Amino acid sequence: MTTAKASVLEQFKAPLALRNYEVPSRPEPGAILVRTEMAGICGTDVHLWKGELTIALPVILGHETVGRIEALGDGIERDWSDQPLQVGDRVTWSPGLTCGVCFYCAEKRIPTRCVNRRAYGISQPCNHAPHFLGGYAEFHYLKPRSTIFKLPDDLRTESVIGAGCALNTALHGVERTGIGLRDIVVVQGAGPVGIAALAVAKSAGASQVIVIGAPKHRLEMAERFGADHVIDIDQVRTPAERIAAIRDFTRGYGADVVLECVGMPPAVVEGMEMCRDGGKYLVLGHYCDAGTVAWNPHIVTRKQLSVFGSWSSEPRHMKMAVDFLRATPNQFPFAEMVSHRFSLEQTNEALATSASGEATKSAIVPTLRWD
Amino acid sequence: MTTAKASVLEQFKAPLALRNYEVPSRPEPGAILVRTEMAGICGTDVHLWKGELTIALPVILGHETVGRIEALGDGIERDWSDQPLQVGDRVTWSPGLTCGVCFYCAEKRIPTRCVNRRAYGISQPCNHAPHFLGGYAEFHYLKPRSTIFKLPDDLRTESVIGAGCALNTALHGVERTGIGLRDIVVVQGAGPVGIAALAVAKSAGASQVIVIGAPKHRLEMAERFGADHVIDIDQVRTPAERIAAIRDFTRGYGADVVLECVGMPPAVVEGMEMCRDGGKYLVLGHYCDAGTVAWNPHIVTRKQLSVFGSWSSEPRHMKMAVDFLRATPNQFPFAEMVSHRFSLEQTNEALATSASGEATKSAIVPTLRWD
Amino acid sequence: MTTAKASVLEQFKAPLALRNYEVPSRPEPGAILVRTEMAGICGTDVHLWKGELTIALPVILGHETVGRIEALGDGIERDWSDQPLQVGDRVTWSPGLTCGVCFYCAEKRIPTRCVNRRAYGISQPCNHAPHFLGGYAEFHYLKPRSTIFKLPDDLRTESVIGAGCALNTALHGVERTGIGLRDIVVVQGAGPVGIAALAVAKSAGASQVIVIGAPKHRLEMAERFGADHVIDIDQVRTPAERIAAIRDFTRGYGADVVLECVGMPPAVVEGMEMCRDGGKYLVLGHYCDAGTVAWNPHIVTRKQLSVFGSWSSEPRHMKMAVDFLRATPNQFPFAEMVSHRFSLEQTNEALATSASGEATKSAIVPTLRWD
Amino acid sequence: MTTAKASVLEQFKAPLALRNYEVPSRPEPGAILVRTEMAGICGTDVHLWKGELTIALPVILGHETVGRIEALGDGIERDWSDQPLQVGDRVTWSPGLTCGVCFYCAEKRIPTRCVNRRAYGISQPCNHAPHFLGGYAEFHYLKPRSTIFKLPDDLRTESVIGAGCALNTALHGVERTGIGLRDIVVVQGAGPVGIAALAVAKSAGASQVIVIGAPKHRLEMAERFGADHVIDIDQVRTPAERIAAIRDFTRGYGADVVLECVGMPPAVVEGMEMCRDGGKYLVLGHYCDAGTVAWNPHIVTRKQLSVFGSWSSEPRHMKMAVDFLRATPNQFPFAEMVSHRFSLEQTNEALATSASGEATKSAIVPTLRWD
Numbered sequence A, B, C, D: 001m002t003t004a005k006a007s008v009l010e011q012f013k014a015p016l017a018l019r020n021y022e023v024p025s026r027p028e029p030g031a032i033l034v035r036t037e038m039a040g041i042c043g044t045d046v047h048l049w050k051g052e053l054t055i056a057l058p059v060i061l062g063h064e065t066v067g068r069i070e071a072l073g074d075g076i077e078r079d080w081s082d083q084p085l086q087v088g089d090r091v092t093w094s095p096g097l098t099c100g101v102c103f104y105c106a107e108k109r110i111p112t113r114c115v116n117r118r119a120y121g122i123s124q125p126c127n128h129a130p131h132f133l134g135g136y137a138e139f140h141y142l143k144p145r146s147t148i149f150k151l152p153d154d155l156r157t158e159s160v161i162g163a164g165c166a167l168n169t170a171l172h173g174v175e176r177t178g179i180g181l182r183d184i185v186v187v188q189g190a191g192p193v194g195i196a197a198l199a200v201a202k203s204a205g206a207s208q209v210i211v212i213g214a215p216k217h218r219l220e221m222a223e224r225f226g227a228d229h230v231i232d233i234d235q236v237r238t239p240a241e242r243i244a245a246i247r248d249f250t251r252g253y254g255a256d257v258v259l260e261c262v263g264m265p266p267a268v269v270e271g272m273e274m275c276r277d278g279g280k281y282l283v284l285g286h287y288c289d290a291g292t293v294a295w296n297p298h299i300v301t302r303k304q305l306s307v308f309g310s311w312s313s314e315p316r317h318m319k320m321a322v323d324f325l326r327a328t329p330n331q332f333p334f335a336e337m338v339s340h341r342f343s344l345e346q347t348n349e350a351l352a353t354s355a356s357g358e359a360t361k362s363a364i365v366p367t368l369r370w371d
Helices: A043-050 A103-107 A157-177 A192-203 A216-224 A239-249 A265-274 A298-302 A315-327 A344-356 B043-050 B103-107 B157-177 B192-203 B216-224 B239-249 B265-274 B298-302 B315-327 B344-356 C043-050 C103-107 C157-177 C192-203 C216-224 C239-249 C265-274 C298-302 C315-327 C344-356 D043-050 D103-107 D157-177 D192-203 D216-224 D239-249 D265-274 D298-302 D315-327 D344-356
Strands: A003-009 A017-022 A032-040 A065-072 A090-093 A139-142 A148-150 A184-188 A208-213 A229-232 A255-260 A275-283 A293-295 A306-309 A340-342 A362-364 B003-009 B017-022 B032-040 B065-072 B090-093 B139-142 B148-150 B184-188 B208-213 B229-232 B255-260 B275-283 B293-295 B306-309 B340-342 B362-364 C003-009 C017-022 C032-040 C065-072 C090-093 C139-142 C148-150 C184-188 C208-213 C229-232 C255-260 C275-283 C293-295 C306-309 C340-342 C362-364 D003-009 D017-022 D032-040 D065-072 D090-093 D139-142 D148-150 D184-188 D208-213 D229-232 D255-260 D275-283 D293-295 D306-309 D340-342 D362-364
Touching (some): A003 A344, A017 A344, A032 A090, A032 A157, A043 A344, A065 A139, A065 A157, A090 A315, A157 A255, A157 A275, A157 A306, A157 A315, A184 A192, A184 A265, A192 A208, A192 A216, A208 A216, A208 A239, A216 A229, A229 A239, A255 A265, A265 A275, A265 A298, A298 B306, A344 A362, B003 B344, B032 B090, B032 B157, B065 B139, B065 B157, B090 B315, B103 D315, B148 B315, B157 B192, B157 B275, B157 B306, B157 B315, B184 B192, B184 B265, B192 B255, B208 B216, B208 B239, B216 B229, B255 B265, B265 B275, B265 B298, B344 B362, C003 C344, C017 C344, C032 C090, C032 C157, C043 C344, C065 C139, C065 C157, C090 C315, C148 C315, C157 C192, C157 C255, C157 C275, C157 C306, C157 C315, C184 C192, C184 C265, C192 C216, C192 C255, C239 C265, C255 C265, C265 C293, C265 C298, D003 D344, D017 D344, D032 D090, D032 D157, D065 D157, D090 D315, D148 D315, D157 D192, D157 D255, D157 D275, D157 D306, D157 D315, D184 D192, D184 D265, D192 D208, D192 D216, D192 D255, D208 D216, D208 D239, D216 D229, D229 D239, D255 D265, D265 D275, D340 D344, D344 D362
Parallel strands (some): A184 A208, A184 A255, A255 A275, A275 A306, A340 A362, B184 B208, B184 B255, B208 B229, B255 B275, C208 C229, C255 C275, C340 C362, D184 D208, D208 D229, D255 D275, D275 D306, D340 D362
Antiparallel strands (some): A003 A017, A032 A065, A032 A139, A065 A090, A090 A148, A293 B293, B003 B017, B032 B065, B032 B139, B065 B090, B090 B148, C003 C017, C032 C065, C032 C139, C065 C090, C090 C148, C293 D293, C306 D306, D003 D017, D032 D065, D032 D139, D032 D362, D090 D148
């Protein structure tokens, strides 16, 4: 029997614990065992750690992961895109497993809301075999029907982790919203989701993308990703000033599309004011419940707005993300987003660094030596 | 010089005053003078009277009007649908005049938000000639480029007034939202807009329409219009109970589409909870600013909602409305909505009756004798 | 060992042969054995018989079937809509089995073009067990992952067979095309697909539906289903006359939407001329390859058309169809479409009757005695 | 009285004649007189010259024009985008004048099919004053309600003429078709419309654009504009080979979107085969009637295609074009498209050069001296 290490959330707001679990000796048919190479720390992980979404414990966090195939179960020979798979291949995967037959999957065609959805690193508890169902661990087990993507040699692991689930999420959200050719787009937020939304908006035909956020190092990153303008909320401190700034960029009308990537309710109220009449607003940053805000629904009528939400992403968005990252490494340097690397033993420090906003993006590298 | 009577809003929250204005002796080229037959009282008129929208005074209220052509200006020979026009024809018209060339009309194709829009009975002050620019008067002047519709003989004036601008508004709103074939639809509100939304939803392919409102006489009207279920808010008194009722009608998932026709902010919070995941929500009743409500934008993300607003309507919706009323008088008895008739001298009483919710729909009939 | 009868297509254009096959003693896990009550004869069956689609033989034709559950495999307890299933229940099912994970199912979200799709009665050969994979037989075997619908007691078997796959197909096609509220719709063809398209168009908000076809008994059926006008091609014999007739109904502009339900290429050329500029055209009747026609693509540009195709349907359309039939038995009397019933021994006669156009709809009733 | 030169089409297929017309001494209110700087020769001009569209003669051809304001009529102070206008400003304009109130403008919202549409250089005869209603002349008269765009100093005249109406047309067509993020796009044709469609597709989020055409210098231009692959029809000579080549680029499935920019009917048949199932096809190159082709409509059903046409463009597309050209001069070097310049006296030679395909783009420069 071989065992391996995993960093486990056993109690909300308490330090993650380093545990040893038995490594499955052989994957069941259709499953794959992966040796983790790098696991991203998503902002959602911090919220999960705080208990802001109801999930069952214990759980190995980590839903943005790259690893190499250690063993293949019977009958799994190809990835989701029909590429052949073999031991040693570098892969990533969609966090969510969906059923394909429920009301939401089949009747309403929104698999992101599958009633049987289970996400690695979030809603797959680790107290029973095969245990390794999250990224913060030496191994990762991929159950049958997982959606796996073989990574091409010219796509760096850092690109995939730097983009994280933020890119899939942004691809899904922008797809739902629709950016028209030559639209003026505002991105509220300069964290990983905001940067990803910026990259997607630029690629989708936006004529200008204006990013609003802080701190300075994130806005500089936004500029490296091609932001046409940035507004520093540490300098332009009131919503009224920021709304006025957007009006100045848009002949007084407001933006065609505003993408919320902040996760704080007042941003939504502010952002709707930044839309032109007939504009579109995407609530993308509210994966977690951050409470209420005083909001006047009259604005939706008066401005004839369209407001969209999107939850997580589908496997096809992960495929789009992988292709996108491979095609645009210079235009959108997601690999450079990975600013901090930690060993498994340092997971709590890694989470804290992410929570502080100090890191653009932190990652766990299980092979890093702790000393 | 001939003069005629008009009921004029000169000061917010003060009684309307009966004034005499000079009747234009001859309409300018492209314009039409109409003798008012019936003018509907819209819920918006009550809000305008209270000063809840910023408009210039004095103004003759009334933006839902039917009359007979008294005189035609040069060069106007046909209505918006290319029907010939002559003196004596019964007509109605869109309240809004738009410019066709501004940013919103031409570049963004949302003429309802035309920057030069002026609406009869709302934003056309009456202190200068031709004065008669609202429905609560013996005459109505239609400026050049008004969108006028000749009424066919088999369409009753009461049908047009009973439907009022509510039907145009509902047609526009439902068009923007999109009701899929066999969708389950909830209508929040059983006033004129709610009844119109019900009629439109039934016609657009909804499999079930559930109407939530009060008082009893309005819900009975909803049933006459084909509501599959009604929920009386005087009986089912809490949002939680009403949300649970909708879940019971929808296998636990919520409705595909929810149409808000209430105008009170808490209804929006409640209504979004009534949507299934991936559902659509229309904010239709918030033409006026009714203040804020504590709202959690997380619901838009979590349920992957699409939320739409729509402002007023375009001329083509008025054309749709006229055709719709003519085609469905038995299925949707809008003529029976006109529950109260008042003379011009009784306009204040008419407004009060509308404000109280006692009337399904009140109307001014200038030829009614006051005694 | 029990055997039962099936009518088998062994050679294109040759008479179907009555064969006996072994009835599975017990369905595998997830599968169901059904005793056939009624099997519809679809126009496509005639084309399949002629060899106009490439399919593997031998095959038991019949993809529109109702039966009663004879035996349930382990683990299948509910139908596609989550209704409990038990022996004796009356059910129907989608013909197509799709994989859920291929390029078309998952990446492009068009499961009708699933690369692994297999349809009962079409692409499921019968030379190996479980043999009973088409409707023209005493039993029908439903493999695991079939999409099964329990029929409510108040929905007649004749309604389901009368609607056949035509209704699912029309629901899918009209969904793809989009009928706007108050659109004027033309249906080319008065066979089962045309009648179904008429019913769907009426329900989807069309203001007028004009049906073009023959013979007289089909046009009378169209009128029973609510056609606003019918054009008899035996009387209005040239395309030019028919196009002129449509112009007369549409103020000279042409129809908003034209739905082709004929299956003959010249109808497509004629039908595009019936569209107004900016109109929509659905090629719905061309499930089979009926050859080429001289066509001028300039019309697509000049009229700024949108032209749609739709292939078969998804399971969710079958669910919509079942609900639709149950809700509208009087408005759309699909049960009356079943004009001819045949025993299994009379299958060749049944096909011939369908091919001749004499029947509105023929059905096989295995319990009918041949004498 | 001042006169100026114009090159006039007086008889189809006969040489254009150089005529002198009186220059309006002062534009009427709302009109503008422009001194022509450069007029593009569109492929459509060649078709018009051949009489392939029914237009009234005599006409001054030329609907792609840049000039400087010579005189402003009363009341016209701003361009379509609200920029101030004054004598000496360099401007361009949409060819089409629409009415804003007809069935197509107002009721169906497709102003490109305005029943009163008149296009400069096409459907505005020159035999009466103000004569100068096309580009091949020393002056151009812009009637009231023309849609005029002031050109920013950093946008070269050659860019505007190099893009010509092809760019507006491509913007409109791609807008109607919709290119999804990361779609694989095929462009059939490497002439001005094909190059413009390539530029628009790249900007709209396409992951790959494959251009099919000839001759070699046009394919080289396509590569300069960022084509990911080109297929030379002089080398890959059969439709079957070209379809196979597209399959090779697309994992065997075909392209997500195919844009036809050829104008020859067989290209449409070939192009639909290049679409993946569920793909989209745009018929963009068929502004003129080039006759019929043998076509099998079964493909639309079997592949579940969506096929779109688009006619010309709206003023808002010209605005998008101007902004687009200004923003992307290096990525899309439209200015380099202008390969040949001719004086007014050389117009017939210019048309011949365009017809031969020898020129990437020809232009008339009235100030060029003929010797």
